[in-house]
Amino acid sequence: MPQTxxxxxxxxxxxxxxxxxxxxxxxxxxxxxxAENGAFIFIAPPLVTLLLATxxxxxLIRAGLLRLHHWVGSDFPPLTNVAHIWMFITIFxxxxxxxxxxxxxxxxxxxxxxxxxxxxLWNNQFSSFDARRLLRSLTILFGTAFVLKHMLLASLYSPExxxxxRVAGTLLQGVALGTLDAPTFAPLTGYxxxxxxxxxxxxxxxxxxxxxxxxxxxxxxxVNNHQQLCP
Amino acid sequence: xxxxxxxxxxxxxxxGGLGFTxxxxxxxxxxxxxxxxTFKEVxxxxxxxxxxxxxxxxxxxxxxxxxxxxxxxxARVEWQQADPAQRDARTxxxxxxxxxxxxxxxxYFDQELFKQGVEAVNRAIDLSSATTLTIDDPDLQMHTVAExxxxxxxxxxxxxxxxxxxxxxxxxx
Numbered sequence: 112m113p114q115t116x117x118x119x120x121x122x123x124x125x126x127x128x129x130x131x132x133x134x135x136x137x138x139x140x141x142x143x144x145x146a147e148n149g150a151f152i153f154i155a156p157p158l159v160t161l162l163l164a165t166x167x168x169x170x171l172i173r174a175g176l177l178r179l180h181h182w183v184g185s186d187f188p189p190l191t192n193v194a195h196i197w198m199f200i201t202i203f204x205x206x207x208x209x210x211x212x213x214x215x216x217x218x219x220x221x222x223x224x225x226x227x228x229x230x231x232l233w234n235n236q237f238s239s240f241d242a243r244r245l246l247r248s249l250t251i252l253f254g255t256a257f258v259l260k261h262m263l264l265a266s267l268y269s270p271e272x273x274x275x276x277r278v279a280g281t282l283l284q285g286v287a288l289g290t291l292d293a294p295t296f297a298p299l300t301g302y303x304x305x306x307x308x309x310x311x312x313x314x315x316x317x318x319x320x321x322x323x324x325x326x327x328x329x330x331x332x333x334v335n336n337h338q339q340l341c342p
Numbered sequence: 343x344x345x346x347x348x349x350x351x352x353x354x355x356x357x358g359g360l361g362f363t364x365x366x367x368x369x370x371x372x373x374x375x376x377x378x379x380t381f382k383e384v385x386x387x388x389x390x391x392x393x394x395x396x397x398x399x400x401x402x403x404x405x406x407x408x409x410x411x412x413x414x415x416x417a418r419v420e421w422q423q424a425d426p427a428q429r430d431a432r433t434x435x436x437x438x439x440x441x442x443x444x445x446x447x448x449x450y451f452d453q454e455l456f457k458q459g460v461e462a463v464n465r466a467i468d469l470s471s472a473t474t475l476t477i478d479d480p481d482l483q484m485h486t487v488a489e490x491x492x493x494x495x496x497x498x499x500x501x502x503x504x505x506x507x508x509x510x511x512x513x514x515x
Binding site for chain 1: 344347348351352353355356357358359360362363364366367370373374377378379380
């Protein structure tokens, strides 16, 4: 009976909960609320976020969070293959939209943020990672970008004149901030972005649990080699 | 036996999950394609997509009363509320007609209003492409979208007839 429950719950998480969670991230990642009239503004993921999402997917595969060989293959029934491929697609678009939610919408800051994300993800491709480390690194990465965009920059460009605007105004008297131009949104946008990122990281943690439930993740290559040598 | 039951359950969950999440993904794509600005627009758009959209007849009639009293701007506001998704050919026809009547002048036509009239009449044409839209309203002198469009476009043209002094004798339709 516990075996039945486990397999049912596992199927529910894999084929219902996780795709639903990641699709919700895809929906909310591009949502902003207009500062003037409170209208919804939907921003489709810019091209650079697709590139960032691709790099992130490679990292997820390297860290063992996504197990292509275990989930998709000619030995599995077609429906299982389709369901797993669908889950990969939802993770890809959720990743793109998670980046979209923390990237400034235009201007120099958009490109600066994109460059730093690219740099970090590219460097990470050559580091040794396991699922836990990657999750920690991603939480820090998205957390930092969230604080920079939705707290510091939002304060800098707030029409009422946030605390940072006053500090920057004092420090940079006579210097134009025109090149750092960014649209202003209602404070609710920050809350939506926070919820989106929490949902995304939560989804990845759930994915890690699902993967761990499948088989124990061996992170040390030496232990792995030893296990292969001694059956 | 138990294993078979487990596999069947898993298959049902896979199918159900796939169907549900695919529908959800389609909804997300639709949201990003139509870019609604409020929850009201989301529900109106959903009604249009589901084919259950209907105009607010009360608002439509109220707009018609404004129109007949020559309060064209107020009429348009009511019609826009009656047909927020701009999916009703008849309402769009009347909106275009109100632009025509408001923009019509003995000496000149208001170009801005006529342009908006052409946009509205084009919407009416798009919405009634399958059948020819005819409005049986005795207060109107033009009953089809083609007539109205021709009249509006003629008002936007610039030619020598504009300097003809006899044009003061022309009548509004």
